[in-house]
Amino acid sequence: MARAILAEFASPEALAAAIRRLRGDAHARLEAYVPYPAPEVEEALDRPRSRLPLVVFAAGATAAVLAYGLQWLLVAHLYPIDVGGRPPHFPLAFVIITFEMTILFASLTAVAGVLVLGRLVRLTDEVQGTDGFESATGDRFWLEVSPRDAGLDEPATRATLAELGALRVVGAGETGGAP
């Protein structure tokens, strides 16, 4: 089975240049691993915007409706009490908890969304344990060419990456190899 090729770069600019070059060479499945989101890398990868905001909006709106509905059910319908002459269904007093629940569930959804859409909370992944890969959370910028990339031809791709200034080129999961 083919494996991904990983290349380490010293700067986000070098990584971005490499991404642009490989994309020009019809490499379609590229991924970057970076210690911080550098704008040039995002530009070079040219990914669509995250859909997460839509999901968060839907969750917030649902929470608002449910919170208002619950308050109506409890206070106006199931157990109406006259407090200071306010009517049983008193929207002004219901606004606050509705607002708080909107924020609460929207925020929970935003974080859960990162975990689900960002594919986190996994015990292992294909790049784990690759030689030197821990620098991806330090000060190096990594490029991954997926094994499903149509343009992947291991020796040729390796040569291109080295030519582009990669500090090292390794196969995903490869350990013990010389840089």
Next chain:
Amino acid sequence: MTRDPLLVGQPTDAALADTLLGTTWRARGWGWGVAFAISGGLTALLAVCVTYTVTTGVGVWGNMIPVAWAFGIINFVWWIGIGHAGTFISAILYLFEQRWRTSINRFAEGMTLFAVMQAALFPLLHLGRPWFAYWLFPYPSQMEVWPQVKSALPWDAAAVSTYFTVSLLFWYLGLLPDLASLRDHAPTRRRRILYGLFALGWNGKASTWRHYRAAYLLLAGLATPLVVSVHSIVSSDFAIGLTPGWHSTIFPPFFVAGAIFSGFAMVLTLIIPTRAVFGLQHIITERHLDGCAKLTLVTGLVVFYGYLVEFFLAWYSGSPFELSQFFGARPFGPSAFVFWTMLACNVLVPQLFWSRRARRSVWLLFAASLLINVGMWSERFVIIVLSLQREFLPSMWAAYAPTWVDLGILSGTIGFFSLLFLLFLRFLPFVSVAEMKELRHELAGEGNHG
């Protein structure tokens, strides 16, 4: 006018990471032992006082009729107010793209979380029977009695629990890249495994960053209204009551300004010793202290305006009860010295910050921030105790005094807060390393460090 740098020198990413992540593994001197011992001792005092309160009843506090709220609610409002600066820095300054936020946001968010924890203790204990606290939340109960959402207290429960949860999420989401960095760079295997578990498999993939950034921006947007809503809701506990001194529409904005004011004071109180102990003067620079001092001044002026309006409204209302509250009880009644302390600390002290030299003098800032903390605690004492001591009927007037349990719980929460904060400083990177690298990259791209 040239501006001071946000980052002194030109540290590399590796140097930044080493300095900021290294705080979690480098050995520290004996001072830490002393600090842990003091805060641990006070935490033990808290445990003793809480146990005594719960097993005996709230009668061991100084609370009585008419001053039924007293320390429990003063401390609650004080602590939750302190929490506000964290959210202000992490959410509002993020939306306004204020770069000086980067070095201090993680720190301030930690402060928020620990302050809200202290705050949450008080309403629970004040219930008298804290084991029934879950009655505040709607759950299918065979008693068929539900929380009354037309009262301000369930609003509080919703606001405070939402505030805590959202602050925790914001803080944890921000920590993920740094936890992963610790997993990859901490010196011992045990640490790597532990941080690795909390890093949730973060590997810096660009497609994860894409969702992460969207979520971070959304959380900032969602937390922003929380900054203004939480203390507005807390203030409605007072404002919807009829007690002279409470029944005022100025309360929500007045409380929010006071909260941010006290929060920035607490940020200064904590950050000045921390940057000295860890030698981070090049990362948390004079410019950061200057920014905090300016915001303290601005919010302090809003608080001062709030005081003026309170007095004006009391006079303008023509109500004898309001007049006697503001022009009799507060300046001259029992415990009037707390009122004068409040004015001195909250009105006079922040005026120092008009001076650029004062804003950059570490000792002066530290002393001023302590005084403002005292002043804001006094403000809550004035609002709660001085108002309740002098309600409508002179036959109900009384003078309040706290008991040793009240004082023990207050100092105990200060100790518990410090203990949590010290643990945070020792075990987690308290300056966001990923964001600092990003900032460094941006600054380098602009060819300057301002």
